[in-house]
Amino acid sequence: MGEMKIARYYEEGHRYLVKCNLCPHFCTIGDGKTGKCQVRKNSKGELYAEAYGLVSSMGFDPIEKKPLYHFYPGNDIFSIGSYGCNLKCRFCQNWNISQNIPVDPESRKRFSPEGLVGMAVGKKSNIGIAFTYNEPAVWFEFMLDIAKNSKKKKLKNVMVTNGFINPEPLEELFDYIDAFNVDLKAFSEDFYHTQTLSKLAPVKDNLIRIRRKGKHLEITNLVITGQNDDSGKFREMVKWIAGELGEDTVLHISRYFPVYKMSAPPTSVETLQDFYDIAIEILHYVYMGNISSANGQNTNCPGCGKKVIDRSRYDTWVSGLDSYGKCSKCGYQVLDNI
Ligand code: SF4
Incomplete structure (x- = not known):
């Protein structure tokens, strides 16, 4: 050992x-x-x-895959994950690493923060490190050691998280994490209790903390057939996002497919489109994920309506922004990180 x-x-x-x-x-x-x-x-x-240094998956991904659509678009990010999760989502897409822990962690190879950061700096198009795949909060010590190290190499750190962490450790992460994608799984305590065995309130509080800290924030909402697909509740959630976090907050609405313990049929594309239509009336930037259609992928300028970023699967063209992230037609600040 x-x-x-x-x-x-x-x-x-x-x-x-x-x-x-x-x-x-x-x-x-x-x-x-x-x-x-x-x-x-x-x-x-x-x-x-126990999971310090244990890596379940790693690879260079387009940053759009995290998903982050407004943070250095078109670049790659070195993505790493481990095992374990503090939630128990019945619909977990990565349950084989989040809920299945290797029986003999002692015999596994352990990586060093320096070794992983060395891999991340090795690729030119790479902008940093994303902590993802399983819940990075439960890997807190290793994530922090990597993130400190990667900052020294001028890399960006990204956390893809369920947001279920206490304020003090989150505050400590703020010194090193540049961007967050937080899952907002539903706008219902009942859903959080029964489907994830956790609570919604701390996630909402943390979204507000991340926003107040001025960190880059995008939100993902997985829409599950018959579980969290009430359009009234969804509208309530979107209004809360606009009111508490700002109408420039990026929202990804993602299509669910049956997996792990959830057998409900896949979310219909029509439902996703309806939710998109609700959200785009309230928020400036809404995207649809896990669908093959080209709808809900591009970024239009909230100022003048001009298309400023084109996306096709994971190919991204920033066509209408200047080097400061402003719309080249009307000057609206679309991106802070380009
Ligand atoms: S409090 Fe959270 S992080 Fe700590 S052991 Fe329990 S589930 Fe894991």
């Missing part, structure tokens, strides 16, 4: 019990047990970050 990394954000209790304060579950964990995320383990009253 390699040297295990002590976890951050926990308290020691009586009789080898520990309480983890990393996410709003606040798990109380007995000796030899792990928290709900399955990767933070109590060994004799100390909490260890």
